[in-house]
Amino acid sequence: MSIAPRTRLALIGCGLISPAHIRAFGSQKERVELVACCDSRLESAERAVELASTVMRSGDTIEATTDFNAILKDPSITALDLCLPHHIHKEVTLTALRAGKHVLCEKPLALTPEDCDAMAHEARAQNRVLMHGENMRTASNVVVAKQALTAGRVGTIVGIQATYAHWQSEALNRDWRTRPAESGGGHLMDGAIHFVDVLRQLGGEITGVHAMTTQYRPELGAESEDTAALNFRFEGGHFGQLFASHASRGRGASPVVTVFGTEGCISVEPFDGAGSVVLFPHEGEREILLAEHNWQKTFDNEVSHFLDVIRDDVPLYSTPEDGRENIRVVLAAYESAKSGREVSLPKWGGWRR
Ligand SMILES: NC(=O)c1ccc[n+]([C@@H]2O[C@H](COP(=O)([O-])OP(=O)(O)OC[C@H]3O[C@@H](n4cnc5c(N)ncnc54)[C@H](O)[C@@H]3O)[C@@H](O)[C@H]2O)c1
Known part of the structure; x- marks a missing residue:
């Protein structure tokens, strides 16, 4: 051989x-x-x-x-x-x-x-x-949650919620990261974009976004947001939310994603930790779908x-189309935060089917 x-x-x-x-x-x-x-x-x-x-x-x-x-x-x-x-x-x-x-x-x-x-x-x-x-595309917990959703384990999705809040170290927030012309924005473009991707993987394509952004930590030198709250519409008709901050202490990197459905919920903890994917069925015991998750493994x-x-x-x-779509959503969020209005994201040719 x-x-x-x-x-x-x-x-x-x-x-x-x-x-x-x-x-x-x-x-x-x-x-x-x-x-x-x-x-x-x-x-x-x-x-x-x-x-x-x-x-x-x-x-x-x-x-x-x-x-x-x-x-x-x-x-x-x-x-x-x-x-x-x-x-x-x-x-x-x-x-x-x-x-x-x-x-x-x-x-x-x-x-x-x-x-x-x-x-x-x-x-x-x-x-x-x-x-x-x-x-986050190759994170085993997101993949396992996606498989369970595809298998209909929560029924019809009615909503999806993600939190990605942590304290960004000053050592990390320097050079190009503090200059929006080079970084493309603040926390949304740099960190929270991972969870735009997770929301799309689990919830489907995003068709509208309404965002609020603010800054709590000017000492980081960044001219852009460190905290944002986003509401989404998805192509399936359900809603979603993302709270993202790198001005929050207490739980370290504490991302949690919950998918709510007519037959149950799935909770995903995208970083290390036991119980990283848990199914809460509407009847019966909660089921651990994936107990261990390892960030390096992603x-x-x-x-x-x-x-x-x-x-x-x-x-x-x-794919590059996935990368494109995540950026389109983040830029729509910035536009919405500026105008105070919901921004629609019309269908385009490149969505995965
Ligand atoms: N997947 C994740 O969880 C994750 C986490 C952090 C960063 N990132 C991404 O990784 C990328 C790099 O981020 P980082 O935090 O490592 O940044 P960084 O600033 O720590 O590292 C970038 C490196 O590129 C070097 N560099 C700059 N211009 C160069 C050039 N023209 N040729 C060769 N080297 C050059 C710099 O000297 C620096 O060492 C970004 O896209 C960032 O969003 C991903």
């Missing part, structure tokens, strides 16, 4: 989230070879290589570099994982695709739906994979899926 060669990949951007990606490569080290860690700051690339050398195959050589062009020119590197500030996602993705690389790009895919369209178009033109890096699954799509041509689960 022949063994397929490992996919040769480079990590571009070695900041805050990169350790989760590096550990995910480690979880797939028999299928992926991490060739280089690239960052405009050499010390960040070196730190990434230090970690990578503890999780990848012993004997692998991993280069720390600031030379993105050399990576682009190396035909043996076929895939890039982009963990970069939001405002450069589009340009770096386009450049990478044109150089013939498959791309996994962290959320939000870009700053506007139009930029996402350009990226998706280029991926098709170059016949390369462009995966929207949304780890990234392991993400990288594993990216490799499956590149190597085995399996259908992409987290």
Whole structure:
């Protein structure tokens, strides 16, 4: 039996989230070879290589570099994982695709739906994979909840509610994150967008949003919201809500999503913890559908899926269209917060059916 060669990949951007990606490569080290860690700051690339050398195959050589062009020119590197500030996602993705690389790009895919369209178009033109890096798409608890909903375990959905409230550390909220022109907004575009994705996965497409936003922590330096309350309409006719804040202490990252139905409810706790998916049927005992959930595993699954799509041509689960739609919802929320009115999100051609 022949063994397929490992996919040769480079990590571009070695900041805050990169350790989760590096550990995910480690979880797939028999299928992926991490060739280089690239960052405009050499010390960040070196730190990434230090970690990578503890999780990848012993004997692998991993280069720390600031030379993105050399990576682009190396035909043996076929895939890039982009963990970069939001405002450069589009340009770096386009450049990478044109150089013939498959791309996994962290959320939000870009700053506007139009930029996402350009990226998706280029991926098709170059016949390369462009995966929207949304780890909540590959979170086992969201997947399990979705399966239960599809199986009709709560009957007809009547509503869906999500909370994503925590205290954003000052260390995290710096540089490009404090500049809306680069980050695309505040907490909604950076953190809460994960839960826009979860709401869409569990509740279906969003057709209207009414939002209020505010800021409690000007000391973070951000010119935009740290707290938001959103009401949604879904294509299925039900309603939804998201309360998102990074000015709230007490429960750490405390995301909870509840889907309310005519026959029961499902509660999802998207981060670690026992009872991470619980079904509350209208008759009978509550049922734990998934007891354990592991945040790192969401990234392991993400990288594993990216490799499956590149190597085995399996259908992409987290598409550029999903990335586009999450951004469209967040931008509609900003528009609504400004005008004080509900903003409709008309159907467009790209929704998953
Ligand atoms: N999935 C999640 O839970 C999660 C969590 C945090 C961040 N993210 C996403 O990951 C991405 C990166 O966020 P972060 O928190 O790691 O940011 P960060 O600022 O900590 O890291 C970004 C890195 O990119 C480097 N960089 C900037 N421009 C570059 C360039 N042109 N070439 C090479 N390197 C360059 C910076 O030096 C920095 O080290 C963002 O899209 C963010 O939304 C996702």
